[in-house]
């Protein structure tokens with residue numbers, strides 16, 4: 001899953017208490033912020049656009065790398081003067097950092113509430129209890145919580161594409177990763193509640209849903225409903241509803257999912273299949289549970305069963321003990337697979353993970369940085385090659401909005417998840433449009449409607 005800052009669309013209602021929500025981290029957090037709003041609305045809160053108008057600021061946080069946490073610490077400091085000016089203003093820290101750092105977040109005197117990812121149902125009572133004067137904290141991870149019965153209030157901007165969490169937590173314990181510690185054990189959500197949510201979204205105008213989980217391929221309900229089955233159920237809602245999913249773990253991606261994709265044209269032809277490294281020695285220390293060869297065999301199967309599918313990946317540069325040869329293997333696997341895009345990171349040691357315990361963070365910063373830059377440069381080249389192969393071809397694009405560069409153009413995505421820009425004509429957001437690609441950059445396809 002991608003990690004970035006997400007802004008939210010305001011719902012203004014002056015009679016209600018105003019809450020300002022900021023979301024950092026992956027799509028799971030975006031979805032969780034929507035769950036939070038659904039929990040708060042019946043308690044008399046509505047979202048506000050301006051932080052100055054808020055009586056409650058909530059920050060949904062990410063712990064995946066040290067710089068993600070540093071950003072949030074700096075943000076918390078910016079609330080200090082706001083609280084001086086407005087004595088009744090309260091600040092709550094939600095999400096992964098809340099779970100990881102717990103009461104440490106209260107020490108700076110700015111934060112009033114700390115609530116981990118499985119405790120959002122308790123938010124109204126935590127806020128209520130603040131009037132007693134004590135700071136509130138709840139970070140108990142749960143074995144069951146899936147928020148299955150909560151219909152998240154959609155905060156996304158385009159009204160076309162929405163996230164649906166199909167599971168929570170992670171059991172994989174990749175040695176570098178904090179997620180299993182801050183999100184708890186893996187649990188799948190009742191498939192009927194997922195299908196109902198997707199149906200409701202489609203009926204209210206949405207055209208695309210992305211099924212979310214840290215490892216969607218290990219989705220399992222009642223020993224019977226597998227991820228392939230779930231995909232089929234969601235795809236069956238309507239051929240006009242596109243279905244995406246993220247993230248697939250290479251060790252669990254089996255052929256049944258590929259056959260389901262091949263049999264349903266509305267399941268998008270894109271798989272995010274993070275490899276992390278191309279070196280077997282590094283993959284082993286990362287506890288990824290596949291070899292380079294096994295990964296490439298998966299890719300080969302994808303090419304056979306869903307030939308028009310694009311692939312993307314996540315890459316970590318400079319993991320403990322990574323040699324120059326290991327790094328070269330990373331570059332060579334990227335080249336071999338030909339990813340159309342990648343999310344690329346320098347290794348950041350996370351306290352209390354297996355890697356922090358067993359493998360020293362021993363690659364100097366300059367080397368990590370140089371390797372990351374080589375990975376980025378290569379990816380730019382691969383993205384351009386991948387896009388150039390699409391010039392002259394036709395794709396169905398689902399329109400998401402007006403192009404940032406020119407009001408006369410719309411942008412959307414192909415089934416392969418590539419962004420495509422074309423002249424607006426009479427088309428509007430939410431339409432499916434046939435576009436012939438006429439040119440490209442490494443980031444975008446440009447085309448004309450046909």
Ligand code: SAH
Nearest residue numbers: 001176177214247274314315345346347348
């Ligand atoms: N569950 C998803 C990934 C979630 S985290 C999966 O397994 O693919 C998103 C990405 O962050 C990971 O794929 C990894 O590339 C990166 N990441 C996780 N922990 C990291 C760390 N300690 N340092 C650098 N990158 C990390």
Ligand code: SF4
Nearest residue numbers: 170172173174177179
């Ligand atoms: Fe982290 Fe690995 Fe789980 Fe992904 S699969 S969230 S990288 S532990």
Ligand code: F3S
Nearest residue numbers: 025026062063064096
């Ligand atoms: Fe997501 Fe960051 Fe948590 S990537 S699961 S918000 S640690």
